[in-house]
Every structure is written in C-alpha cells, then in structure tokens.
Amino acid sequence: MSLDDMDVIRRPKIIEQPHILGPGTDFFTEDGRPVRPQPSAHTIHKVFSGSALDLNAMGGLDDQAPPLEEGGHGQDDATMSSIFQQVNNDSDRERNKASKNKTTVLVVGGNGFVASHVVALLLQAGYTVRITVSEPLESTEQLSLYSMVPDAGHRLSVTEADMTNAASFRDVIRGCKYVIHCGVSQSQALREKDVVRAHVESVQALFDAIRLNGKPTLKRVILTGSAAAVFNIQDPTPASGKFDESSWNNRATAKTDPVPFAKLSFEREAWRLQKMFGVELIVILPSIVVGPSLLHETSEAMRTILDLASGSSVFPFAPNLFWNFVDVRDVAVAHVRAMEHADLTDQRLIVSNQCLSLSEIGKLIKRSFPHLNPPTQTAPTWITLIVAPLSHARVKLSFLWRTLGVRKALDSSKSIRLLDLQLTPMEVTVADAVSQLISSGYLAPPPTAEQQAVIDNANATKTLLTRALVGLSFASVAAAVVFKIRSKK
Numbered sequence: 399m400s401l402d403d404m405d406v407i408r409r410p411k412i413i414e415q416p417h418i419l420g421p422g423t424d425f426f427t428e429d430g431r432p433v434r435p436q437p438s439a440h441t442i443h444k445v446f447s448g449s450a451l452d453l454n455a456m457g458g459l460d461d462q463a464p465p466l467e468e469g470g471h472g473q474d475d476a477t478m479s480s481i482f483q484q485v486n487n488d489s490d491r492e493r494n495k496a497s498k499n500k501t502t503v504l505v506v507g508g509n510g511f512v513a514s515h516v517v518a519l520l521l522q523a524g525y526t527v528r529i530t531v532s533e534p535l536e537s538t539e540q541l542s543l544y545s546m547v548p549d550a551g552h553r554l555s556v557t558e559a560d561m562t563n564a565a566s567f568r569d570v571i572r573g574c575k576y577v578i579h580c581g582v583s584q585s586q587a588l589r590e591k592d593v594v595r596a597h598v599e600s601v602q603a604l605f606d607a608i609r610l611n612g613k614p615t616l617k618r619v620i621l622t623g624s625a626a627a628v629f630n631i632q633d634p635t636p637a638s639g640k641f642d643e644s645s646w647n648n649r650a651t652a653k654t655d656p657v658p659f660a661k662l663s664f665e666r667e668a669w670r671l672q673k674m675f676g677v678e679l680i681v682i683l684p685s686i687v688v689g690p691s692l693l694h695e696t697s698e699a700m701r702t703i704l705d706l707a708s709g710s711s712v713f714p715f716a717p718n719l720f721w722n723f724v725d726v727r728d729v730a731v732a733h734v735r736a737m738e739h740a741d742l743t744d745q746r747l748i749v750s751n752q753c754l755s756l757s758e759i760g761k762l763i764k765r766s767f768p769h770l771n772p773p774t775q776t777a778p779t780w781i782t783l784i785v786a787p788l789s790h791a792r793v794k795l796s797f798l799w800r801t802l803g804v805r806k807a808l809d810s811s812k813s814i815r816l817l818d819l820q821l822t823p824m825e826v827t828v829a830d831a832v833s834q835l836i837s838s839g840y841l842a843p844p845p846t847a848e849q850q851a852v853i854d855n856a857n858a859t860k861t862l863l864t865r866a867l868v869g870l871s872f873a874s875v876a877a878a879v880v881f882k883i884r885s886k887k
Contacts, residue, residue: 500526501525501526501575501576502525502526502527502528502573502574502575503520503525503526503527503528503574503575503576503577503578503737504527504528504529504530504570504571504574504576504577504578505517505520505527505528505529505530505577505578505580506529506530506559506561506567506577506578506579506580506604507529507530507531507532507561507579507580507581507582507583508527508529508530508531508543508556508580509529509531509535509539509543509693509695510580510581510583510695511687511691511693511695511696511697511700511726512580512581512622512684512687512697512726512729512730512733513529513578513580513622514543514546514691514692514693514695515692515726515727515729515730516578516580516730516733516734517529517543517546517554518546518547518692518730519730519731519733519734520734521546521547521550521553521554522547522550523734524553525553526553526554527553527554527555528554528555528556528557528570528574529543529554529555529556529557530556530557530558530559530561530566530567530570531556531557531558531559532558532559532560532561532583533558534558535556539693539694540556542692542693542694543556543693546692546693557570560603561582561600561603561604562596562599562600562603563603564602564603564604564606564607564610566603566607567603567604567606567607567611568607568610568611569611571607571608571611571616572611572615573615574615574616575615575616575617575618576616576617576618576619576620576737577604577608577616577618577619577620578619578620578622578733578737579600579601579604579619579620579621579622580622580733581597581621581622581623581624581661581664582596582597582600582660582664583695593656593657593660594652594656594659594660594663596660597660597661597663597664598660598663598664598667600664601621601664601667601668601671602667602671604619605668605671605672605674605675605677608675608677609675613675613677616677617677617678618677618678618679618680618737618743619668619672619677619678619679619680620680620681620682620733620736620737621664621665621668621679621680621681621682622681622682622684622729622733623661623664623665623681623682623683623684623746624658624661624664624665624683624684625683625684625685625686625722625748625750625808626647626650626655626657626658626661626662627646627647627658627661627662627664627665627683628641628643628645628646628647628683628748628808629641629645629647629806629808630647630648630649630650630655630658631800631801631804631806632649632800633645633647633649633806635806638809639807640807640808640809641748641806641807641808641809642748642808642809642811642812643683643745643746643747643748643812646662647662650662665681665746668681669681672744678743678744679743679744680736680737680742680743680744680745680746680747681745681746681747682729682732682733682736682747682749682813683746683747683748683749684724684729684732684748684749684750685721685722685723685724685748685749685750685751685808686699686721686722686723686724687699687723687724687725687726687729688700688703688723688724688725688726688827688828688831689725689726689727689822689827689830689831690726690727690830690831690833690834691726691834697726699721699723700831700835702756703759703763703828703831703832703835704835704840704841706756706759706760706763706772706773707763707767707770707772707832707835707841708770708841709760709770709771709772709773710771711771711857711860711861712860712861712864713773714760714771714773714774714775715757715773715775715776715777715781716755716756716757716760716772716773716774716775716776716777717756717776717777717782717798717802718755718757718776718777718779718782718802718803719755719756719801719802720753720754720755720803720804720805720806721753721754721756722750722751722752722753722806722807722808723750723751723752723753723754723759723824723827724749724750724751724821724827725751725821725822725824725826725827727822728749728751728819728821728822729749731817731819732747732749732813732817732819735817735818735819736817739816739817742816742817745816747812747813747816747817748808748809748810748812748813749810749813749819750808750810751810751821751822751824751827752824753805753806753807753808754824755776755805756773756776757773757774757775757776759772759828760772760773760774761774762824762825762828762829763828763832765825766825766828766829766832766833767829767832767836767844768844769842769844769845769850769853770832770841770842771857779802779803782798782802783798783799783802
C-alpha cells in the first residue's frame with residue numbers, strides 16, 4: 399500500500415491503545431483522533447501501511463501542539479502532509495547521497511593546501527574520492543588524511559603519481575566522472591629546474607591520460623589556475639577599477655616573472671587541449687590563498703602571515719605592498735560547486751575577497767591577538783628598498799620597484815553570482831589562520847596578566863632605547879655633514 403493510501407484508523411469510541419514503537423499508551427476519540435492532552439507526555443498517531451509510525455519520532459509533544467478544532471480535520475491533514483514531506487525529503491537526501499557514493503572524483507595533488515579542503519568537502523558530500531600524491535606519505539600524514547572526515551575513509555584512496563607523467567594517471571583516472579587538478583605545488587615547482595615546463599607537462603599528462611583511459615566516463619575537469627594569469631602589475635587598471643575574467647597577463651615572461659608565466663602557460667595549455675578533446679573545463683582563479691590548514695601542507699602566503707605575526711614592536715613597519723587575498727575554504731567551495739553546476743561549462747572564475755596591504759593584514763592580526771606585534775604601519779619606499787633586500791635574500795629590487803604602492807584589485811562578482819559564494823570576512827580568515835599557527839606552536843599563545851605586564855615594560859624600554867639610538871644616529875650623520883661643509887670653507 400502506498401503512502402497515498404494511508405489513512406487514520408477510525409475508532410467508534412475513546413479507547414486506550416499501547417504504543418507500538420515504545421512504552422506507554424494513548425487515548426483516541428471515536429473517529430480516531432488523539433485526545434489532547436494525553437495522560438502521558440507523548441502521542442502516537444496510528445497510520446496503516448503495513449507498520450505503524452510513531453509521530454513522536456518527528457519531535458512532537460502534546461503540550462506543544464495546537465488544539466484540534468471540533469469536527470475538523472485540518473490539523474490531521476497538516477500533520478500528515480508534513481510527515482510525508484519529511485519522508486520525501488529524507489528519501490531524496492538518501493538517494494542523492496547514494497548517487498554521489500557511486501560518483502568517483504579524482505583530485506590531483508590531493509594532499510595540498512587547497513586540495514585537502516576540496517577532498518574534505520567531497521567526502522562530506524558523499525563522493526568517492528581518489529587522490530594522487532607526488533611523494534610517499536608518512537604514517538602521520540596518512541592518518542590525518544583518512545581522518546579528515548569521520549566515517550568516510552572507506553571512500554578515499556591514495557595513489558602515488560608523477561603528475562608530469564601520463565602513465566601515472568592512466569589507471570587512477572579510469573571510471574572517474576570528474577577530475578580536479580589542484581595545480582603544481584610550490585614545493586614541487588621549486589624542485590624542477592624549469593618551472594614553466596613542469597606546469598605545462600603536468601596539464602599535458604592529465605589530458606593524455608584522459609584521451610587514453612578517461613574519456614568514456616569523464617564529464618568535466620576543474621583546474622586550479624591562478625590570478626597571476628589574469629593581470630600583470632604593470633597593466634593599466636580597467637575602467638571598472640577591477641580586473642575580471644576577460645583579462646590576461648600578457649606581459650609575463652619566463653625570464654622576468656617565471657612563476658606567473660608558469661601559471662599562465664598551465665592554463666593556456668589546458669584550454670588548448672580542451673578544445674582538442676571536447677571535455678568540459680572550468681578554471682578556478684584564486685588570488686593569494688590563506689587560512690587554516692587541514693594537513694601539514696600550507697601556502698607560501700601563510701609563511702608571510704607567520705612573518706607578519708612574528709613582528710617586533712621595535713620596527714612596526716611593513717612594505718607598501720598590496721595583495722589580493724581569499725580564504726582557502728572559499729576556494730575549496732568554489733571548486734566543488736563548479737564541479738556540480740550542470741549548466742556551467744568552459745568558464746574562467748576568479749575567486750578573491752579583498753585587496754589589502756601588508757600593514758592592513760597586520761592590523762587584522764593585532765585586533766584579534768593583541769599580544770602579538772605585527773607591523774601596523776607602512777614603511778616609506780626608500781626604507782623598504784634598503785631594508786628588504788638585506789632581510790630577505792629572495793626579494794629582488796626590481797620586484798619592489800615595480801610593485802611598491804601599486805594596488806590592483808580583482809573582480810569576483812561572476813563566481814559569487816554563478817556559484818552562490820559567500821566569502822568569509824578577511825578578519826575571520828586571518829584570525830583562524832593565526833589561531834592555528836599559535837596552536838601548532840609557531841607563535842606564542844596569549845600571555846597571562848602578569849606576563850603581559852612584564853612584556854609591556856620590556857617593550858617600552860626597548861622602544862625608548864631604539865628611538866634614542868636612531869636619534870643619536872641621525873644627529874651623528876648631521877654633525878658629520880656640517881663638519882664636512884665647514885672644513886671645505
């Protein structure tokens with residue numbers, strides 16, 4: 399008998415009946431409706447379909463229910479309708495989850511900073527996930543990976559693969575409906591002598607494997623590109639004030655900007671191969687990704703956050719650099735929604751939140767963690783040009799000269815609209831990132847009141863001494879200049 403054939407059992411008089419699904423009894427009127435209030439707390443409403451359904455399992459209590467109207471069945475109909483709707487919704491969810499269990503997704507570089515969040519979301523949604531890693535995982539890394547989502551480890555498999563070799567992908571890609579290629583990791587790119595070639599060969603290997611083994615089942619490829627492929631710092635700002643998906647970084651070269659040029663070559667090669675093979679392709683273009691990590695992997699930008707949070711009150715200045723930032727969790731959501739959006743094909747999608755200076759990031763850190771001393775002021779250009787190359791060997795003067803004081807913003811309105819993204823406020827992103835750095839032991843935890851008093855006194859003494867030394871230095875330089883001028887006379 400179907401749900402539509404269910405009906406309330408009618409009884410000619412008030413009668414006491416025991417609960418079928420639990421202890422206790424209930425009283426019904428002669429037409430089968432429960433007497434309210436019942437002598438006991440819960441009410442059972444008998445529905446015949448080969449078994450009985452205890453409506454109390456739906457969370458209803460007698461003292462919470464509205465009174466029945468005399469001679470009416472409106473409440474009964476509403477109750478039955480809500481139950482049927484709940485049953486249908488539960489059934490839809492179960493069918494949807496069962497369908498996803500049968501859908502296999504391959505995540506290339508699945509233990510990376512962004513990729514691990516993508517894998518966690520896929521497992522939470524019920525997908526079967528295969529991931530590739532470039533190096534064997536240690537036991538602790540394996541444990542972290544398989545325990546990211548409780549009771550989902552049986553739907554996750556890990557394969558070691560060289561992402562620049564198509565043979566590594568040919569077996570693991572077979573039977574997959576979707577592939578999410580999370581890009582060439584910074585650590586792997588740095589190991590390669592030719593970072594551009596590593597990126598190009600990676601995407602070539604993927605599409606070669608699709609051609610040989612994946613095309614019968616594969617529907618869509620999601621590629622993690624980079625906002626570095628969208629614009630160059632020397633490009634003129636568009637009339638809208640922001641760069642969108644129609645923009646390309648055509649100024650980058652392998653000599654002047656090797657990493658941006660590698661990201662650009664990575665994406666362009668993907669679009670070229672996609673036209674040849676006819677596979678759906680969506681490229682996610684995140685800006686600088688920060689936020690908490692699920693595994694041991696992190697991003698280069700998170701090291702910058704650590705450097706800022708480890709600053710000293712003696713020198714509270716940061717270079718006048720502006721970067722576009724986004725939360726790693728938002729980037730992961732964008733990947734999964736781009737994969738699931740049936741009508742979204744062959745698109746570039748920028749995912750970015752705010753364009754902030756390093757001193758603005760420092761202020762966000764200071765607001766959430768007053769015990770830390772990040773730089774909250776912007777250093778003059780001439781000081782940056784002198785100090786930065788001395789304190790950071792990898793920083794080039796040519797880079798600073800081109801980028802200091804230049805603010806270029808990205809437009810994420812397309813991805814927000816098409817993927818229904820709700821970007822995490824940057825204050826939350828930075829706070830969560832720094833909180834994880836503290837819990838991991840990279841930064842000091844907030845001190846007690848007694849410890850803070852000692853620190854404040856020490857910082858005040860350091861500040862006075864530093865200012866005195868700086869003043870003395872300037873006075874010495876001035877005196878030397880005056881002496882030299884007078885000696886010439």
